[in-house]
Amino acid sequence: MKELVEAIRNQGVGIGDDIVKVDMFLNHRLDTELVVKMGEAFAAEFADTKPDLVLTVEASGIAAALTTAMALGNLPVVFAKKSQTRNVTGEVYQSSAFSFTHGVENHIRVSKAYLPQGLRVLIIDDFLANGAAASGLCDIVRQSGGTVCGIGVCVEKCFQPGRHVLESMGYKVVALAQVEGIDQGRLVVKD
Amino acid sequence: MKELVEAIRNQGVGIGDDIVKVDMFLNHRLDTELVVKMGEAFAAEFADTKPDLVLTVEASGIAAALTTAMALGNLPVVFAKKSQTRNVTGEVYQSSAFSFTHGVENHIRVSKAYLPQGLRVLIIDDFLANGAAASGLCDIVRQSGGTVCGIGVCVEKCFQPGRHVLESMGYKVVALAQVEGIDQGRLVVKD
Numbered sequence: 001m002k003e004l005v006e007a008i009r010n011q012g013v014g015i016g017d018d019i020v021k022v023d024m025f026l027n028h029r030l031d032t033e034l035v036v037k038m039g040e041a042f043a044a045e046f047a048d049t050k051p052d053l054v055l056t057v058e059a060s061g062i063a064a065a066l067t068t069a070m071a072l073g074n075l076p077v078v079f080a081k082k083s084q085t086r087n088v089t090g091e092v093y094q095s096s097a098f099s100f101t102h103g104v105e106n107h108i109r110v111s112k113a114y115l116p117q118g119l120r121v122l123i124i125d126d127f128l129a130n131g132a133a134a135s136g137l138c139d140i141v142r143q144s145g146g147t148v149c150g151i152g153v154c155v156e157k158c159f160q161p162g163r164h165v166l167e168s169m170g171y172k173v174v175a176l177a178q179v180e181g182i183d184q185g186r187l188v189v190k191d
Numbered sequence: 192m193k194e195l196v197e198a199i200r201n202q203g204v205g206i207g208d209d210i211v212k213v214d215m216f217l218n219h220r221l222d223t224e225l226v227v228k229m230g231e232a233f234a235a236e237f238a239d240t241k242p243d244l245v246l247t248v249e250a251s252g253i254a255a256a257l258t259t260a261m262a263l264g265n266l267p268v269v270f271a272k273k274s275q276t277r278n279v280t281g282e283v284y285q286s287s288a289f290s291f292t293h294g295v296e297n298h299i300r301v302s303k304a305y306l307p308q309g310l311r312v313l314i315i316d317d318f319l320a321n322g323a324a325a326s327g328l329c330d331i332v333r334q335s336g337g338t339v340c341g342i343g344v345c346v347e348k349c350f351q352p353g354r355h356v357l358e359s360m361g362y363k364v365v366a367l368a369q370v371e372g373i374d375q376g377r378l379v380v381k382d
């Protein structure tokens with residue numbers, strides 16, 4: 001998506017070998033117009049998969065999931081909650097997602113009441129790196145007896161294995177921008 | 192706001208004396224159409240205060256803050272990050288907000304880069320209970336040399352002192368729905 005590629009090139013910052021900092025428009029401050037356009041782009045990619053619901057994980061996935069849901073005709077959104085404590089009850093679907101950014105294993109959970117059985121679910125997230133968060137969300141959809149329509153991510157870090165992990169499980173992955181690497185603090189983004 | 196009042200009456204659940212559970216449309220699952228209408232309602236209330244930016248706190252505030260920003264002509268949104276660790280650097284504005292729900296003191300922080308000095312800032316949050324989160328956000332605006340245009344909350348718990356706290360500091364508070372109490376698991380909402 002052209003506007004996102006330009007925003008990453010003009011505003012994004014690379015730190016070290018692998019940290020892609022785009023919190024000036026995606027993770028801390030939101031460029032509202034850009035977030036709306038990202039939602040429209042995801043909707044165009046996934047409308048033909050006929051999702052019933054958009055699933056994401058708090059907190060940074062919420063904005064793009066919401067604008068995607070709006071562009072798909074006001075679908076409901078569910079955001080999985082993160083917790084560092086394992087606390088299983090019968091009321092939630094739960095999976096795990098190791099955060100490389102924070103070095104902890106997050107458990108992510110969704111109340112069963114809000115993910116009815118057998119739905120077609122579109123997964124949206126801000127970043128694809130190792131695929132841990134998306135894999136956890138797919139696992140939750142599987143537990144609910146639903147179908148993953150596809151996985152849309154705003155920014156893919158191509159030098160990490162997330163896409164390979166997800167595609168090898170058979171999922172369709174769409175990234176709106178792909179960062180290929182970091183060159184002396186500058187983010188190298190595919191055209 | 193009529194649609195929100197009806198959603199609370201029809202779907203919300205009261206637990207014990209003081210827990211207002213509306214996560215079926217606001218805190219875990221999002222009713223997208225309702226969230227869009229809440230943004231329009233906040234925009235109608237606050238457009239004449241001419242905000243430059245919408246400020247909220249992750250995670251549950253993000254959706255209503257984003258739709259408000261959209262309805263105000265795609266203003267930028269900044270969401271404060273929560274952390275339980277105090278870790279002051281020169282790069283962030285920081286304040287504290289005690290969470291009664293979780294029984295911990297959260298430190299909330301905003302990168303100085305994303306809240307330029309002297310802005311007019313509209314604060315949006317999902318809940319107003321004791322006013323801790325909103326007070327913390329007001330403190331951050333004050334640190335940035337900005338002006339709080341007003342505070343918009345989706346759901347006010349009238350039986351807790353948040354409104355009194357904020358109004359006594361001189362802030363304009365708008366709630367889209369006001370829960371007056373809990374009657375045997377049923378939420379009592381003002382007309």
